Amino acid sequence: MGRSYQIMMLENKVFSCFVFYSVLLVIKMYIIAIITGQVRLRKKAFANPEDAQRHGGLQHFREDPDVERCQRAHRNDMENIVPFLFLGAVYSLIGPSLAVARAHFLVFFLFRMLHTLAYLCVLRAPTRSLAYVIAQVPCISMAVQILAAVSSYACSDFIGDRFNL
Amino acid sequence: MGRSYQIMMLENKVFSCFVFYSVLLVIKMYIIAIITGQVRLRKKAFANPEDAQRHGGLQHFREDPDVERCQRAHRNDMENIVPFLFLGAVYSLIGPSLAVARAHFLVFFLFRMLHTLAYLCVLRAPTRSLAYVIAQVPCISMAVQILAAVSSYACSDFIGDRFNL
Amino acid sequence: MGRSYQIMMLENKVFSCFVFYSVLLVIKMYIIAIITGQVRLRKKAFANPEDAQRHGGLQHFREDPDVERCQRAHRNDMENIVPFLFLGAVYSLIGPSLAVARAHFLVFFLFRMLHTLAYLCVLRAPTRSLAYVIAQVPCISMAVQILAAVSSYACSDFIGDRFNL
Numbered sequence: 128m129g130r131s132y133q134i135m136m137l138e139n140k141v142f143s144c145f146v147f148y149s150v151l152l153v154i155k156m157y158i159i160a161i162i163t164g165q166v167r168l169r170k171k172a173f174a175n176p177e178d179a180q181r182h183g184g185l186q187h188f189r190e191d192p193d194v195e196r197c198q199r200a201h202r203n204d205m206e207n208i209v210p211f212l213f214l215g216a217v218y219s220l221i222g223p224s225l226a227v228a229r230a231h232f233l234v235f236f237l238f239r240m241l242h243t244l245a246y247l248c249v250l251r252a253p254t255r256s257l258a259y260v261i262a263q264v265p266c267i268s269m270a271v272q273i274l275a276a277v278s279s280y281a282c283s284d285f286i287g288d289r290f291n292l
Numbered sequence: 293m294g295r296s297y298q299i300m301m302l303e304n305k306v307f308s309c310f311v312f313y314s315v316l317l318v319i320k321m322y323i324i325a326i327i328t329g330q331v332r333l334r335k336k337a338f339a340n341p342e343d344a345q346r347h348g349g350l351q352h353f354r355e356d357p358d359v360e361r362c363q364r365a366h367r368n369d370m371e372n373i374v375p376f377l378f379l380g381a382v383y384s385l386i387g388p389s390l391a392v393a394r395a396h397f398l399v400f401f402l403f404r405m406l407h408t409l410a411y412l413c414v415l416r417a418p419t420r421s422l423a424y425v426i427a428q429v430p431c432i433s434m435a436v437q438i439l440a441a442v443s444s445y446a447c448s449d450f451i452g453d454r455f456n457l
Numbered sequence: 458m459g460r461s462y463q464i465m466m467l468e469n470k471v472f473s474c475f476v477f478y479s480v481l482l483v484i485k486m487y488i489i490a491i492i493t494g495q496v497r498l499r500k501k502a503f504a505n506p507e508d509a510q511r512h513g514g515l516q517h518f519r520e521d522p523d524v525e526r527c528q529r530a531h532r533n534d535m536e537n538i539v540p541f542l543f544l545g546a547v548y549s550l551i552g553p554s555l556a557v558a559r560a561h562f563l564v565f566f567l568f569r570m571l572h573t574l575a576y577l578c579v580l581r582a583p584t585r586s587l588a589y590v591i592a593q594v595p596c597i598s599m600a601v602q603i604l605a606a607v608s609s610y611a612c613s614d615f616i617g618d619r620f621n622l
Contacts (some may be wrong), residue, residue: 143442146382150435150442153375157428160371174364181417199504205370205535206490210483212378213542217476252511263487270480277473277480308607311547315600315607318540322593325536339529346582370535377543 141228142219148236149212155243156204162247163197170194200246203259204239211235211266218269221276231265238262306393307384313401314377320408321369327412328362335359365411368424369404376400376431383434386441396430403427471558472549478566479545482538485573489534492577493527500524530576533589534569541565541596548599551606561595568592 166172172191173179179188215232223231238261245255331337337356338344344353380397388396403426410420496502502521503509509518545562553561568591575585 146438146442149378150382150438153379154432154435156371156375157432175361175414175417175420177414177417178421196505201371205374206486206531209374209535209539210486213479214483217480249505249507252505252507255505256508267484267487270484273476273480277476311603311607314543315547315603318544319597319600321536321540322597340526340579340582340585342579342582343586366536370539374539 139219140225141223142216144225144229145215145219145232148232149215152204152208152211152236152239155240156201156208159197159201159204159243159247163194163201166191166193166197196246196249200243203246204243207259207262207266208239214266214269214273217273221273223272231269235262235265304384305390306388307381309390309394310380310384310397313397314380317369317373317376317401317404320405321366321373324362324366324369324408324412328359328366331356331358331362361411361414365408368411369408372424372427372431373404379431379434379438382438386438388437396434400427400430469549470555471553472546474555474559475545475549475562478562479542482534482541482566482569485570486531486534486538489527489531489573489577493524493531496521496523496527526576526579530573533576534573537589537592537596538569544596544599544603547603551603553602561599565592565595 167174167178168182170191170193171182171187172189172194173182173187176185176188179185215235218228218231238258242255242258242262244250245258332339332343333347335356335358336347336352337354337359338347338352341350341353344350380400383393383396403423407420407423407427409415410423497504497508498512500521500523501512501517502519502524503512503517506515506518509515545565548558548561568588572585572588572592574580575588
């Protein structure tokens with residue numbers, strides 16, 4: 128039943144910690160999508176003629192700066208949170224210490240929350256850009272540590288192949 | 293060789309079920325990309341001047357409402373199917389019953405298929421929006437169940453840290 | 458501690474090989490984001506009024522063809538590299554031979570690098586489109602192999618359910 132596997136996975140505290148913050152970030156992305164929909168309804172600005180027609184007529188098939196701001200926030204999340212979901216999961220497998228790993232996840236989580244806040248509430252520049260840059264630091268750190276961990280295997284594979292080991 | 297691991301993973305029937313629907317959804321996204329390309333060729337509307345020049349001249353470097361519709365469908369898929377790939381994989385590890393898990397995956401799969409159909413075939417509103425909302429239900433459900441499963445570990449970590457257990 | 462699990466995972470040479478190329482592709486996506494930011498600063502074309510105001514005034518709150526080119530490259534990466542991160546991880550679990558798996562990953566990696574190069578350096582059409590198509594081949598191949606591997610489990614699940622096995 129793969130039961131033993133599941134227990135192993137959840138007993139990996141680093142992985143559980145990663146999952147905790149990741150799911151919160153995914154929910155945050157869902158909330159941006161809901162906000163986008165609410166702004167569309169409030170400003171009466173729809174991306175599709177069939178939606179506009181249902182809400183008063185084709186004149187509401189139009190763009191709106193507030194809607195576009197939500198979309199940019201969502202797009203930036205996609206470009207940054209999705210790679211984190213991958214890097215964080217793999218990073219959990221290379222055996223980092225719990226304290227160091229949690230620091231990575233927490234910094235990313237907090238500064239991506241700030242990024243969204245800065246985007247949607249139009250906080251003064253460069254708050255948003257700074258939040259983006261700081262959240263990238265743990266991602267780059269995880270990427271480098273993962274490459275260091277697997278490159279030894281990758282190299283031994285390669286040498287193994289060459290010498291038919 | 294990790295062989296035992298692989299067998300464990302595939303013997304996890306919930307995970308296999310998740311993978312089955314996920315891969316179909318990924319293929320669906322690839323098909324949207326192919327359709328977008330076909331619409332570009334048919335309507336002669338290219339996003340890049342170098343493509344336009346190859347297909348008759350710079351006047352074809354332009355936007356087109358049908359192309360934009362395909363892109364919106366694809367974008368919405370990215371924003372919803374990609375988080376599902378993460379949530380579903382983690383959900384498979386927290387030991388749900390196969391019947392309940394399959395219901396989650398199947399609802400998401402069917403309503404995301406309907407969403408794409410409603411988008412590309414311009415079905416009457418609010419078909420597309422309803423499909424979107426219903427497909428979100430299993431995602432929110434999985435997110436909540438995952439948080440409940442890992443927060444006990446996360447909390448015990450935290451308490452463990454504090455008391456040096 | 459999940460230690461044994463981690464070792465199992467990293468001893469899966471196919472998985473390590475997949476992780477190696479995947480992380481390089483994620484870093485490539487981060488680099489596109491950095492390039493986009495640099496082009497924005499150089500061309501003075503900002504997506505947000507608050508950024509424009511910080512860099513000389515609201516007249517810089519505008520679109521720019523070079524910025525949009527970077528964004529298209531990034532978007533295309535999101536649409537293709539993110540599904541690869543999922544397919545490649547699952548493919549690593551179904552026990553392919555290392556040589557075949559590495560060929561899949563390497564073809565995808567090389568042609569996605571060429572795709573970005575062709576996009577950002579405006580290489581003559583159809584270089585970019587060809588790179589896209591060739592990089593899709595290993596993805597489709599992995600998708601088909603995964604479906605073949607899990608459908609037997611999915612079917613046995615289904616039969617098991619029906620007959621209460």
